[in-house]
Amino acid sequence: MITKEQEEALRGWFAGRLPDGLFVELLDVTADREEITVIGRIPEPDLGAEASQVERDAALDGRIAEFRERTRDERMGVAREAERRYGRKVSWGVECGGRRALFTNVAAPVMTRLRQPERQVLDTLIAGGVARSRSDALAWCVRLVQRNADTWLTELRDSLEHVRRVRAQGPDAE
Structure with missing residues (x-):
């Protein structure tokens, strides 16, 4: 378990290091001995009020997948730098329209x-x-x-x- 000060320092480093506009908001930066997880909010797809729940769910899935692919190189560059600096793997996730999705993350034995x-x-x-x-x-x-x-x-x-x-x-x- 890391201290509150260490967690605040991690959050500050990521807030300063992430490319402008990557996330609408940096929501969470958490860590343990093996992993740092960074979660940010991304914009919801713009659907009209008449869209069904099925359409909304599919649009959220599509937005999350698009973000993951489009930002992969940027995120991996930041992750490599953070892994050298902090000695932990970096995992990513997003929140979009109230849905939280984690990308590849560590499953430590x-x-x-x-x-x-x-x-x-x-x-x-x-x-x-x-x-x-x-x-x-x-x-x-x-x-x-x-x-x-x-x-x-x-x-x-x-x-x-x-x-x-x-x-x-x-x-x-x-």
């Missing part, structure tokens, strides 16, 4: 040891067709916790940041 009751939960998700493997089932569980525990996780991250600041003021601080 995470080793864990689970006891039988936890493994049975994963195996039940597989048997029920929710997941194809224990890895998929565990990822599904993490996404479920993430969706339902945002407030708790935010408070926990804030507490960790406070602990880091206190430790930095201790006798072993450089």
